[in-house]
Amino acid sequence: MSTAITVGELLERPELEVTAVAGQVGLERIVAVPRIQKPGLALTGWPEQLHDKRVLVLGATEVEYLRDHEAARRIGVPTLLASDPACIVVCRGLTPPAELAAAAELRGVTVLVSKLPTADFITAVTGWMSDRLAPTTDLHGVLMDVLGIGVLLLGKSGIGKSETALDLVVRGHRLVADDVIKVRRQSGHVVGRGAGIIGHHMEIRGLGIINVKDLFGISAVRDTKKIELVVELREWTEGEEYDRLGFDDRFDHILDVAVAAVQLPVRPGRNLATLIEVAARNQLLKIQGTHSARAFRDQLHRAMEAQAELNAAGRGTPAGSAPEWGGGSIDVAMDVVE
Numbered sequence: 001m002s003t004a005i006t007v008g009e010l011l012e013r014p015e016l017e018v019t020a021v022a023g024q025v026g027l028e029r030i031v032a033v034p035r036i037q038k039p040g041l042a043l044t045g046w047p048e049q050l051h052d053k054r055v056l057v058l059g060a061t062e063v064e065y066l067r068d069h070e071a072a073r074r075i076g077v078p079t080l081l082a083s084d085p086a087c088i089v090v091c092r093g094l095t096p097p098a099e100l101a102a103a104a105e106l107r108g109v110t111v112l113v114s115k116l117p118t119a120d121f122i123t124a125v126t127g128w129m130s131d132r133l134a135p136t137t138d139l140h141g142v143l144m145d146v147l148g149i150g151v152l153l154l155g156k157s158g159i160g161k162s163e164t165a166l167d168l169v170v171r172g173h174r175l176v177a178d179d180v181i182k183v184r185r186q187s188g189h190v191v192g193r194g195a196g197i198i199g200h201h202m203e204i205r206g207l208g209i210i211n212v213k214d215l216f217g218i219s220a221v222r223d224t225k226k227i228e229l230v231v232e233l234r235e236w237t238e239g240e241e242y243d244r245l246g247f248d249d250r251f252d253h254i255l256d257v258a259v260a261a262v263q264l265p266v267r268p269g270r271n272l273a274t275l276i277e278v279a280a281r282n283q284l285l286k287i288q289g290t291h292s293a294r295a296f297r298d299q300l301h302r303a304m305e306a307q308a309e310l311n312a313a314g315r316g317t318p319a320g321s322a323p324e325w326g327g328g329s330i331d332v333a334m335d336v337v338e
Contacts, residue, residue: 005031005132007087007110010055015124017115018089022101026110031055031086034129036122038062042083043076050083055125058090059118066097073099081107089125091118135255136184143176143192143225144168146280150225152181152192152259153276155233159266162202164233166212167273169220175212176225178202183227185255193224229260229283231276236267246293249286260286 008027010018020027032053039062042050050056058066066072077100080088087110090096096111104111114121142153142165153161162178169175177194178201184191194200200213200221213221230252242265243250252261262279264272285292 005129007031007112010087010089010112010125013125013128015128016121018112020110021096021113022111023087023104023107023109026087026104026108029086029108029110031129031133034126034133036126037083037085039076039080042079043072045075045079047079047083050080050085052084053086055129056080056083056085056088057118057122058088058096060092060094063090063094063096066100073097077103081109085109087112089114089121091116091121131184131186134184134186136182137255138195139181139183139192139254140179141181142178143181143227144276145174145176145222145225146277147173147284149229149280149283150176150192150227151276151280152227152230153233154230155266156235158205159233159235160272161233162204164272164276166202166204168276169212169216171273171277173277174220174222175200175202176222183254185257188257190227190254190257190259191224192227227254227259228287229262229280230254231279232261232263233266233272234263236265240265245297247297 006027007029010016011020011027030053033051035054037050037054037056039056039058040049043062043065066076077097080100081103088096088100088104089112091114093113093115096113101111116124139152139154140157141155142161144151144153144165146168153165155161165175165178176192177198179198180195181192182195184193200211202210202212204210232252243263250261250263251258253259260283264270264275264279266272282292
């Protein structure tokens with residue numbers, strides 16, 4: 001879900017340096033899209049490129065054009081307001097033409113004046129609106145910073161997410177959030193943070209609520225982190241097939257963003273903290289362009305091709321013996337390659 005923005009909230013942002021000069025009745029109007037609109041050819045009466053519910057920005061060029069051309073004021077001003085903008089912002093502290101202010105007052109559209117240069121205002125307001133209007137969701141799990149990788153631990157209640165996260169904190173990794181994670185999509189990736197008062201607290205069965213920041217220090221926590229790996233903890237089920245090779249990458253989709261994912265079966269004797277550390281290290285390698293499982297597959301394929309060439313030349317493995325592949329997962333890999 002996204003959070004709506006009202007025009008009045010622009011006045012509350014000190015970095016935008018705006019004041020309302022006309023149409024204050026329109027301060028409750030909604031900004032629906034986190035992109036600004038420049039008038040362009042609309043000043044000549046051609047409205048096709050304009051969209052409603054957006055912040056309409058006029059710079060020095062547009063203001064001077066309106067002031068110097070009576071026809072532009074007569075045709076352009078009604079065209080701008082007919083597009084139903086959320087508000088109109090005049091930059092560089094310039095005074096908007098009287099015709100524009102009067103027409104906006106009649107239409108109930110707020111006219112704001114910003115002291116910022118046009119480019120600086122556009123950069124500032126677009127960044128803020130994109131953050132406020134970004135899609136968000138809540139997830140139940142634990143978010144950790146493990147070796148610089150944002151690791152999201154998922155799994156049903158009671159499977160050991162918080163205990164595993166505590167083990168990772170003891171090893172020197174950082175907690176972002178436990179239980180409820182606020183996730184927001186930003187610039188093609190997703191970022192998670194804690195939910196309000198829960199902050200850096202954790203619930204550990206048998207111990208109760210603990211404050212990780214107080215127990216382990218400021219270096220054991222962080223406020224936000226980009227989610228780069230999803231680790232799903234699942235109960236070990238006899239007879240179920242689990243990935244033993246890792247040739248194919250798996251992804252989960254969070255707010256329509258694909259995030260690398262792995263599934264770890266949970267059973268007594270498995271050190272989940274160590275496995276998650278290794279998963280984070282492996283993800284770091286993948287980000288840097290090294291895919292260990294596929295590199296091994298390619299190496300095995302080359303070895304098998306070389307063995308086949310030796311066999312064809314009569315210099316292969318003696319009859320009754322087999323290459324020393326090692327067995328286990330290697331045999332499974334051979335089956336896949338073949």
